[in-house]
Amino acid sequence: MYANVIVDITHEQLDRVFQYLIPASMHVEAGNQVLVPFGRRNRKIRGYVIECTDEAQWDPNKIKEILEVFPSSMTVETQLIQLAAWMKHRYGATMIQALKTVLPVQRTVKQIEKKYYILKEEQAAQAALEEAKRKKWKARIRLLEALLETKVIPTDLALQRLQVTGVVAKPLEAKGILSIVTETAYRNPVHSMTLNHNTIQLNDQQEQIVHSICNAFDSGNRIPSYIYGITGSGKTEVYMGIIEHVLKKNRQTIVLIPEIALTYQMVMRFYQRFGNQISIMNSRLSAGEKFDQMERARKGEVNVMIGPRSALFTPFQKLGLIIIDEEHEAAYKSEYSPKYHARETAIERARLCDGIVVMGSATPSIEAYYRAQQGVYRLYQLNKRAVNQSRLADVSIVDLREELKLGNRSIFSRELTQRMEQCLEKKEQILLFLNRRGYSGFISCRSCGKPIGCPHCDVSLTAHKNGWLVCHYCGYSIPIPAKCPSCGSAYIAGFGLGTQKVEALTAQQFPKARLLRMDLDTTSKKNGHQEILEQFAAGEADILIGTQMIVKGHDFPNVTLVGILAADMSLYAGDYRSAERTFQLLTQAAGRAGRGEKKGHVVIQTYSPDNYSILAAKDQNYEWFYDQEILYRTMLHYPPKGYMAELLVTSDEENEAENAIHCYAALIQNEYNDTIKIIGPANASVGKIKDRYRKVLYLKSTNEILLIQAKDRIEQYYHKTVPNSKLRIQFDFY
Ligand code: ADP
Ligand code: ZN
Ligand code: ZN
Numbered sequence: 076m077y078a079n080v081i082v083d084i085t086h087e088q089l090d091r092v093f094q095y096l097i098p099a100s101m102h103v104e105a106g107n108q109v110l111v112p113f114g115r116r117n118r119k120i121r122g123y124v125i126e127c128t129d130e131a132q133w134d135p136n137k138i139k140e141i142l143e144v145f146p147s148s149m150t151v152e153t154q155l156i157q158l159a160a161w162m163k164h165r166y167g168a169t170m171i172q173a174l175k176t177v178l179p180v181q182r183t184v185k186q187i188e189k190k191y192y193i194l195k196e197e198q199a200a201q202a203a204l205e206e207a208k209r210k211k212w213k214a215r216i217r218l219l220e221a222l223l224e225t226k227v228i229p230t231d232l233a234l235q236r237l238q239v240t241g242v243v244a245k246p247l248e249a250k251g252i253l254s255i256v257t258e259t260a261y262r263n264p265v266h267s268m269t270l271n272h273n274t275i276q277l278n279d280q281q282e283q284i285v286h287s288i289c290n291a292f293d294s295g296n297r298i299p300s301y302i303y304g305i306t307g308s309g310k311t312e313v314y315m316g317i318i319e320h321v322l323k324k325n326r327q328t329i330v331l332i333p334e335i336a337l338t339y340q341m342v343m344r345f346y347q348r349f350g351n352q353i354s355i356m357n358s359r360l361s362a363g364e365k366f367d368q369m370e371r372a373r374k375g376e377v378n379v380m381i382g383p384r385s386a387l388f389t390p391f392q393k394l395g396l397i398i399i400d401e402e403h404e405a406a407y408k409s410e411y412s413p414k415y416h417a418r419e420t421a422i423e424r425a426r427l428c429d430g431i432v433v434m435g436s437a438t439p440s441i442e443a444y445y446r447a448q449q450g451v452y453r454l455y456q457l458n459k460r461a462v463n464q465s466r467l468a469d470v471s472i473v474d475l476r477e478e479l480k481l482g483n484r485s486i487f488s489r490e491l492t493q494r495m496e497q498c499l500e501k502k503e504q505i506l507l508f509l510n511r512r513g514y515s516g517f518i519s520c521r522s523c524g525k526p527i528g529c530p531h532c533d534v535s536l537t538a539h540k541n542g543w544l545v546c547h548y549c550g551y552s553i554p555i556p557a558k559c560p561s562c563g564s565a566y567i568a569g570f571g572l573g574t575q576k577v578e579a580l581t582a583q584q585f586p587k588a589r590l591l592r593m594d595l596d597t598t599s600k601k602n603g604h605q606e607i608l609e610q611f612a613a614g615e616a617d618i619l620i621g622t623q624m625i626v627k628g629h630d631f632p633n634v635t636l637v638g639i640l641a642a643d644m645s646l647y648a649g650d651y652r653s654a655e656r657t658f659q660l661l662t663q664a665a666g667r668a669g670r671g672e673k674k675g676h677v678v679i680q681t682y683s684p685d686n687y688s689i690l691a692a693k694d695q696n697y698e699w700f701y702d703q704e705i706l707y708r709t710m711l712h713y714p715p716k717g718y719m720a721e722l723l724v725t726s727d728e729e730n731e732a733e734n735a736i737h738c739y740a741a742l743i744q745n746e747y748n749d750t751i752k753i754i755g756p757a758n759a760s761v762g763k764i765k766d767r768y769r770k771v772l773y774l775k776s777t778n779e780i781l782l783i784q785a786k787d788r789i790e791q792y793y794h795k796t797v798p799n800s801k802l803r804i805q806f807d808f809y
Contacts, residue, residue: 076096076103076127076128076129077128077130077138078095078109078126078127078141079094079125079126079170080092080094080109080122080123081093081123082122082123093122094133094138095111095138095139096139098141101141103127103144104124106156107124108121108150109121109122109123109142110143111142123153125156125160150392151373151392151394154424154428155390158420158424158427159176159178162176162177163413165413165419165783165808166412166413167412167413168805172413176388176409178388179390189229189230189231190231191256192218192222192233192255193253193254193256197223201223203252204216204219214238218237218243218244218247221233222253277309277312278309280457280458281316281457284455285317287455288300289320291431292317292395299425299431299432299453300434300455301439301444301452301455302435302436302456302457303444303455304457310400311400313435314330314398314435315345318330318396322378322379326393326430327379327396328378328379328394329379329396330345330380330382330398331383331384331387332401333401337355337357337383342381349379352378352379356368356381357382368380369390372391384417387420393428395431396432397431397432397433398434399417399418399433400434400435401435402435402440403655403659405656412805412806414806414807414808418440438659438697441655441704441705441708442714442715444701445716468637468677469676470665470677470678470694471676472679472689473681475488475521475681476522476524479566485584486580488678494638498635498636503635503636504618505637506638506668507640508623508637508638509577509620509621509640510622510623510657510660518536518538519643520559520562520567521566522559524683525562526646527556527560529549530551531551536552538555542555545758549755549757550755550758574592574593575594577640589616589618590616591615592619592620593621604624612631623660625667635676637676638677639679639681641681642661642681643681643683646683646689651713651714654704654707655688655704657686657692658688661692665692665693666695679692712777717776718776718777718779719773720786720806721773721774722773722804722806723759723804724736724769724770724804725802726803727767736771740756742792743774751774751781751782753772753774754772755771756770756771757770757771786806790804
């Protein structure tokens with residue numbers, strides 16, 4: 076046996092793998108630290124084993140032997156290499172791809188500096204504010220008011236949002252009212268800010284959950300916990316209670332939050348509780364800044380890392396807790412190979428470091444809730460709002476087929492139009508939500524509302540540019556029909572509605588209303604997302620139009636109406652998860668109305684008023700939705716009642732890809748005839764990207780382990796037959 080060893084644990088050096096012979100008496104596995112002779116003079120150095128193999132890459136007589144293995148040295152690097160090995164095995168990828176996912180990119184940082192105004196003397200500031208008001212110093216009033224509220228303001232934000240320059244701040248600094256502090260960009264100025272020690276008193280439900288999970292942590296019970304709690308029920312407070320306990324035990328925490336939910340308010344809550352022990356990661360940091368943060372974590376300078384999916388690989392030496400907030404979010408699944416899911420990967424990482432995983436959501440993924448029902452996770456519930464019993468909004472459903480029958484071709488139903496007018500009159504705010512998730516060009520009938528579906532897979536067909544409708548699961552395809560196959564109506568169409576179009580139509584119908592639009596176009600510049608939300612929160616517009624981006628994050632107390640223009644878009648997205656995604660989106664969108672004192676209303680416009688995901692969202696009834704959905708998954712053997720793997724083969728040569736995919740199909744057919752069902756082969760939904768042809772094969776089984784074995788077989792076969800061709804394979808499990 077040979078061991079592939081890397082001697083330098085950085086992302087850039089991963090391609091420099093050295094092979095060593097494993098002496099017969101020695102036991103070595105991936106992740107082990109070893110002592111090896113290196114270079115011409117056989118200098119003794121330490122390295123990490125990334126893979127064991129029986130294939131020699133060089134002349135076997137020239138391969139040197141490993142001198143020593145340190146099996147007990149469980150460094151964080153060892154854990155991360157073991158995690159990479161697990162990801163490679165579980166999801167299918169090369170070891171190098173897996174390692175590149177878990178190890179940070181090393182870049183030297185050009186220290187970026189950031190300045191802050193920090194409030195020093197509250198009473199003096201109050202007095203200065205009075206004075207400024209008397210003398211009508213407008214800029215000074217703005218600065219002091221903002222500082223009294225938030226205590227800390229980054230200078231660039233003060234300049235952009237408050238039009239306050241250094242000239243305004245300097246005299247206040249001289250008087251000792253505020254200080255101007257410079258920090259490197261990734262640090263936060265909180266050490267100069269008073270921490271919020273009188274934390275919120277948890278209610279009984281919250282208290283019990285914190286207590287139970289902390290007890291489990293102390294007693295070595297490692298079953299993952301799931302907190303199913305409605306929005307606003309105080310999950311974040313529960314997380315913070317558990318983090319505090321874990322920190323006291325000298326262990327560290329990773330908190331995963333979808334980037335879109337990582338708002339200023341959220342971050343501030345964590346800062347105020349944990350101060351400088353916190354570090355925040357987001358995709359806007361440069362590679363250097365990220366590396367720097369990772370280094371601080373490795374050295375133990377911070378103990379809580381908050382960030383999106385990739386924060387899972389923070390190299391904490393004493394990791395004890397991983398929290399996954401909004402567990403249902405699609406962003407937790409990586410779209411790059413290895414196509415890992417953060418939920419499963421977090422559980423594996425926690426196992427390696429003897430830590431625990433705590434997940435939470437108001438709309439748990441079907442997989443996770445199923446596991447909780449099965450006892451694989453411990454389920455906790457928070458079923459009331461934490462503050463002043465704010466009421467849920469009323470929801471009405473409008474049948475768009477009826478509107479069409481009555482000759483209303485506008486994108487606004489009569490009910491929505493009327494409610495919008497009332498709302499504008501009362502000077503209250505409106506959210507218009509355009510459901511474009513999963514929008515990939517399905518075709519449906521505007522008379523009977525039925526989409527054109529696949530007869531084999533119970534998902535909708537997707538329209539391709541060449542005028543054909545294609546099933547993404549089995550490759551079934553037909554030309555776009557001229558008439559609805561269900562009712563014969565000629566009124567069939569795709570939903571070609573975009574946010575810009577909606578904005579134009581809204582302006583036409585409500586000429587006096589002030590509009591804001593939020594989509595990828597308007598948020599692409601740095602902080603665009605946050606700015607639009609702030610403008611809207613500040614009442615600078617009456618109507619905010621947007622995609623799923625608008626349903627998360629901010630609270631808008633003055634929003635009393637949410638209009639969901641076409642709830643169906645995500646319902647027929649050609650994906651077995653479409654009902655689940657629709658339910659989640661509608662529930663979240665509905666949760667936006669009536670956050671304040673005023674009662675809210677939600678209008679859901681749909682072509683499928685009887686669909687269970689829409690009915691369940693109307694009543695905000697997760698359990699009922701789950702019961703229906705799990706039945707459907709059981710019948711069709713979709714996850715979690717069955718597993719699927721996608722094999723993607725790509726090549727510059729179409730027939731090479733075609734031959735290979737048929738070979739693999741035959742291989743699986745021969746060896747797993749009874750246990751794995753094969754769907755395809757077929758062209759991928761995008762059949763060619765950058766001149767590479769793409770063919771897919773779907774494997775379905777009730778046994779996940781078998782699918783992973785089948786993947787191993789295909790990989791073996793691939794390595795034997797095509798090591799040097801342009802052919803590539805890639806797996807995706809779901
Ligand atoms: P979730 O994460 O479940 O949406 P949060 O933790 O954000 O809920 O709580 C919602 C709001 O309720 C926050 O403003 C929070 O400060 C407040 N809150 C949470 N728990 C309590 C409590 N026990 N007492 C008072 N307010 C609370
Ligand atoms: Zn029809
Ligand atoms: Zn199909």
